[in-house]
Amino acid sequence: MLEIKDLHVSYGGIQALRGVSLNVPDGKIVTLIGANGAGKSTALSLIAGENAPQSGKILRFGAHTRGYDARIAWLVQDVRALFMKQTVEDDLFDFFDDKKMPDAEKRARVDRVIRLWGLEALLDRHPYDLSGGEMQRAALAKVLLAEPRLLLLDEPTKGLDAAFKTQLAGILAKLRADGVAILMVTHDLDFCAAYADRVALVFDGAVASE
Numbered sequence: 729m730l731e732i733k734d735l736h737v738s739y740g741g742i743q744a745l746r747g748v749s750l751n752v753p754d755g756k757i758v759t760l761i762g763a764n765g766a767g768k769s770t771a772l773s774l775i776a777g778e779n780a781p782q783s784g785k786i787l788r789f790g791a792h793t794r795g796y797d798a799r800i801a802w803l804v805q806d807v808r809a810l811f812m813k814q815t816v817e818d819d820l821f822d823f824f825d826d827k828k829m830p831d832a833e834k835r836a837r838v839d840r841v842i843r844l845w846g847l848e849a850l851l852d853r854h855p856y857d858l859s860g861g862e863m864q865r866a867a868l869a870k871v872l873l874a875e876p877r878l879l880l881l882d883e884p885t886k887g888l889d890a891a892f893k894t895q896l897a898g899i900l901a902k903l904r905a906d907g908v909a910i911l912m913v914t915h916d917l918d919f920c921a922a923y924a925d926r927v928a929l930v931f932d933g934a935v936a937s938e
């Protein structure tokens with residue numbers, strides 16, 4: 729569960745957020761739509777704990793915690809930032825680098841996301857050499873290894889063809905049924921109309937309507 733209230737943040741002279749408030753209950757998909765520069769990605773970065781707001785409240789799982797939280801996964805807008813290793817397969821295992829887990833469990837989780845995202849033929853490729861859509865699939869696979877309770881997605885359908893969009897919709901529906909709170913930034917209004925429980929329109933650093 730996520731609750732944010734009256735978030736303000738500015739970068740130098742630019743007021744990126746001027747009072748964003750929003751709730752994402754467990755088991756719901758809430759989307760943020762709005763023009764370039766409206767403040768959508770900035771809102772996600774505050775929720776993920778990457779940046780701190782100048783003022784306002786962020787309640788994650790009912791608590792005012794700050795910073796990294798293993799229950800939160802964030803698909804950033806430029807997914808290149810998520811890749812750390814020389815091959816797609818090593819990169820998936822990279823997710824477990826700082827986590828104590830039996831090797832068999834790591835392998836099982838990795839194999840599951842490989843199958844889910846059809847990554848079999850891409851495992852030996854360098855993540856940066858993939859096409860836009862392939863890169864997006866590898867990134868979604870890595871993010872979902874976290875098995876999060878709060879999932880933040882910045883333009884998740886970017887580059888995905890129709891079949892993988894449907895695949896993504898199915899995965900989101902399952903996470904939603906499992907009670908995961910999902911906050912998605914998107915410019916894909918068809919996807920939003922088909923799968924979101926609520927849509928918030930961000931305009932000029934605030935939620936203009938929901």
Ligand code: ATP
Nearest residue numbers: 739742744762763764765766767768769770771805
């Ligand atoms: P888009 O749809 O293009 O992704 P957005 O709604 O996600 O846009 P943000 O990326 O949150 O918008 O940007 C909001 C404002 O803050 C913009 O004016 C942007 O230029 C500015 N901004 C964002 N990050 C930074 C930063 N690190 N330093 C300076 N300005 C920034």
